Amino acid sequence: MGMLRYVRGVVLAGCLLLISNQICSQEHPSLVLTKEGVQKIRAELGNVPLFDASLKKLKEEVDAEIALGIDTPIPKDFSGGYTHERHKKNFVILQKAGVLFQILEDEKYAHYIKDMLFQYEGMYKDLPLHPKERSYARGKLFWQCLNDSNWLVYVSQAYDCIYDWLTKKERKQLEKNLLRPFADFISIENPQFYNRVHNHSTWGNAAVGMIGLVMDDDELVDRALYGIEDDGLEIGGKDNDGGTIKIEGQKSGFLANVDEPFSPDGYYTEGPYYQRYAMYPFLIFAQALHNVRPDVKIFEYKDSVLLKSVKTLIDLSDADGEFFALNDGQKGMSYASNQVVSAVDIAYNFGGKDPQFLSIAEKQGQVLLDDSGLAVAMGIRDGKAKPFIKESVNLTDGSDGKQGGVGILRYGNEDLTLVFKYAAQGLSHGHYDKLSFSMFEKGDELLQDYGLARFVNIGQKGGGNYLKENTTWAKQSIAHNTLVQNETSHFKGEYEIGSQHHSELYFFDASNKEVQVVSAKEKSAYPGTEMHRTMAMIKWPHFKKPFVLDIMKVNSEKENQYDLPFYFLGQVIEANFEYKAPTMLHALGKENGYQHLWLEGKGVPTLDNAKLLWLNQGKFYSLTTTVNNMDELLFTRIGANDPQFNLRRDAALMIRRKNTANTVFVSVIEPHGSYSPVSELALDSNSNIAHIEVLFDDDNYTAVSIEGVGGHKALFILSNREALKTEEHKLQINDKEYQWNGPFYYIITNK
């Protein structure tokens, strides 16, 4: 085998001598692996534990696949079905086989790639569109161009790895019949897919660009970077998720896809689940551009936003590394995913070797088998890893950072995490959930964001695609911990309206760890109504755990019904109000998500504070909320009108306030204590909050007192109109005058 490689090497060397310098100038591999990097990797083999382990695992996987033989079936299935999963596996294995060929110099991997590529070459030219017609942009190998693009991003790398090993004739045949037509198909033949600002297009751009870089095809590389100038698309049009295809004046191409969806803070407007998905094409193409076209200076582009976004993505995870399920997000997806392995390795290698990334890579337990992965594995080997400290952080949304954002408050070592969303719509994967929040104790969610309604890649559930409940439930406002007016979703649940608006940060202040505050306003979700939510994470010295104060102030031109749900996870332990559990369950409403809620209990406040205590994952939580005697307290459970059991049967407590224009909902959410089914010890199982009260509330100020069991007391005053830090405020409450600067005042009045 070694000899054969040499023979081919000679043939190639001949090529180099015979043909012009310009055509053969680029050496291979050069895309992700580089000739120099491969030399270094070979030299270090056996000396870098995490790299060696990753290589061993990968070799076992590829060898097992090679043993099974090559299959490139005629496309026919959705994701979850055989042909889909087979072609997907093929491109993944091709890329890996390329890496193995380069590192191990064993030609069986090159032959495998070549043989499979020629099988694809043989079938591709006559391949019709994929028979499944659901997609707005049908692929050929897969039911959507998105997956075809995935294929080309991976196959480009495999092709790069055997480029020099192939004969010129073989290359010409592959490029003419497979690779170039493939790139054209997903771009100029599908501009509605390719020429947008969307994660789909990012994959398309990267695919076209990467094969262009390998083939030294400047036309393709330009098409990747800048899009198609005249795409012939009309303004408007809809994709399968309801996203608008052509927006007037919007640019396209890879750079536009970096410009638009990323905020200057590196927040990706669709949310972390899709950011994770998009990271791979963003960073792998960026790495390739860095290697082949350093003139583009891609890693410095937009103030190094691509590198910055990797840290941001990790910031958008809980203590177990699972991403917050903002917008369409599948719960359980975490930074252990392969895409984030790539992202972390590349960000480490090209972003100043931040040692915090090494501790994430340790948890991931694998590295890329390239220069970046080697650098990471060597850093870990050399003991350079430092803990990744997740702090409180405010992440702006929008390409200019001026379209709202996501505020994350944290206390301790992720002992308590609050995720507060006041962002833009988030493109077609956005939910109508302005000013919503979720909360975590370490890695356990206690008040949940439902996430998406989809069983990704599980064929039996609608082909593994979005289920209709994603629209009828998951995107609706009532599916979230936010305020719903008159049982209609924000922006009427209409994408066109939602996309034009975003909430506005009022202020974010995490400078004092004992009282961190994020506050934002939403004026467009319900015309004529302003919502203003302020959430403060407060730690009292005599409480073991911090708690969150939640002030939802709403002003409207007319009287409305307001619903404020809290989607607690776990089992009810106690409620301090009277309620009736119906003997029959009815859906709470007919539309806008309400049709999916069973009403399990209906009560009225007994006191001026309603309290609910629940147990989740061995920990106790209490919600204490100010109520009046006209309020209704509703226990709901998801599951009505869900004949396919597509939704989880999760519960909520909903505060319903009718016939009200202006009001304020004030709540404290409080983790306390623990329970172990092994020791059977219930520690601190009672709420530590004795009473909360709205002491003052007008257009200018809202003042809340919080009293703990034992008489500890604090006062929180919010300035509702002026968030300037320097602004002086003065307010008299019950004969006592308070003076302060800035948007809020907080004092412990009784220790």
Added chain:
Amino acid sequence: MGMLRYVRGVVLAGCLLLISNQICSQEHPSLVLTKEGVQKIRAELGNVPLFDASLKKLKEEVDAEIALGIDTPIPKDFSGGYTHERHKKNFVILQKAGVLFQILEDEKYAHYIKDMLFQYEGMYKDLPLHPKERSYARGKLFWQCLNDSNWLVYVSQAYDCIYDWLTKKERKQLEKNLLRPFADFISIENPQFYNRVHNHSTWGNAAVGMIGLVMDDDELVDRALYGIEDDGLEIGGKDNDGGTIKIEGQKSGFLANVDEPFSPDGYYTEGPYYQRYAMYPFLIFAQALHNVRPDVKIFEYKDSVLLKSVKTLIDLSDADGEFFALNDGQKGMSYASNQVVSAVDIAYNFGGKDPQFLSIAEKQGQVLLDDSGLAVAMGIRDGKAKPFIKESVNLTDGSDGKQGGVGILRYGNEDLTLVFKYAAQGLSHGHYDKLSFSMFEKGDELLQDYGLARFVNIGQKGGGNYLKENTTWAKQSIAHNTLVQNETSHFKGEYEIGSQHHSELYFFDASNKEVQVVSAKEKSAYPGTEMHRTMAMIKWPHFKKPFVLDIMKVNSEKENQYDLPFYFLGQVIEANFEYKAPTMLHALGKENGYQHLWLEGKGVPTLDNAKLLWLNQGKFYSLTTTVNNMDELLFTRIGANDPQFNLRRDAALMIRRKNTANTVFVSVIEPHGSYSPVSELALDSNSNIAHIEVLFDDDNYTAVSIEGVGGHKALFILSNREALKTEEHKLQINDKEYQWNGPFYYIITNK
């Protein structure tokens, strides 16, 4: 401090010289710790990692408590409340402080014990009954004598540890005013608690016996071993759980409590949750008897059943060490609990040093701080630990081993575990669930036993005691994976009837790993009806995972309605039959547990096999079951008539067959594949069972064919009347004659 100890030592030595040998003959400590053992422990300190770690942890805990000061509040609360938890903590810390005093020779621990005991001495003589009146046997420090007995079991050990250190006068005062009256209170003053065969009484017996051993009080030791001869109780009477207090002719005392509830296999009739609870008094008192009264030969008693029961208890756990929730069992309780730490250490030390126990102790991560714990820690240190291999096992129930049992089938390294219950009633903690089963893949339950309806020690939930839903739901037959006739529970759900009966093993054969079978009959649950359930764990070479064949044959003198539920855990992926989901939810019935079930869907079979596929904890499962076109297929969910949210909202699929006398339900339960929300790969997500069919069914034989996707086929024939291994059988099916010996025949007919 050291000096003071010496002075006291001298005083004691004087006592030894001055008073008669008989009274002062017993040295202290002698109960659990021994003088000799303590010497050995001191000599090994610092050389035995697990022992040293356990000591360090315990010292930190006790020192923190000592720093808080002593509190012995006037009793007032149920479990979960302050006074309950405080007194509970007190006795735990007292015992630990005694150990520390002996090992570390630091008198601060002796003073702490002495001071607290005298506080108890000061309050006890005037202490009335506990103010909470719920218990059939109210304690003084706690709401029930059970907890008072816990107190004395622990305090006896603490007292033993400082016995020699106290002056004679101090001992006399403590014994006269506190310890002896305490022992009398829980025994002769509460015979309804003390003089039974029940886990409560075991604690009482151990408490009285242990303090008797320390005080060298033969009367108490005899009362502990043999009970109270004339207890003045009338036949009958009920405890809080509905158990009968006085049963004619039943013995009492510790030995009776070893005799009666333990089967010769070491199965404790109440189930593993209570076995775990009872293990501590059984084994700690046994250890004390072994030390002080070796003439009793307690560890050899009843063919060494106490030692045997420890292995049995571990056999009754899943791969994570969590006990099967048979009868009243709280899910999550595991062999990590302190009681099992004691049991494992004692069983290792006194039961032949089985190295398998060492691997369990490693997982427990702690050892007893006594001779047994030292032996275990040294064994681990010396690398003697061996994996605890859980095999398929049949455990008989009943003191004579002739009252049914529990059959456990396992494949691989606990890859699949079937728990099949055909036991006796299980005393007052028994459920009406003859021939029910649960199933686990590793540590994840896929078809569940609901367990108890109780939040142990969580005060807000009915004082942490049994909830009424334990009776109305958890004990009822329909709460289990077993057959229910005419919507009534087995034995009408009446304890008096249930206690008189048990199911009968038909056969158990785990000799062939590829087809392991357990089969049992129940003739008394419904008079006039015989149920015969046979469950086979089968592994096919071309299936990655084993599956379970379930044959439930029922014969009745009259026509009935039969319900056979399967309580699957997880989310529905697919069903192969048509069903309607109602727009309103109604309870399925009015009583016997049916009042707690919402009907979420109602369908009819589309084919002669109904199939349900679900996803749980990242793994796919399918149920395939033979149905006829008159059957109803009901999706149910727990939660109706549960206004306090005491029940989990778990689902089931129920097969309902009406107007039928004799029939057979045949099902295959099949784990297959996996799903990861990180890789988003769905592997093997479809059922591998193509078809199952009852080929033959009469009084003598039932024959079932199982066909896999791909045409693999097997035949299983059950002899319904004769389980003898040697018996010859002959049966003709479809012109083909089969001949075999023994109760079943299994053959792969088409590979």
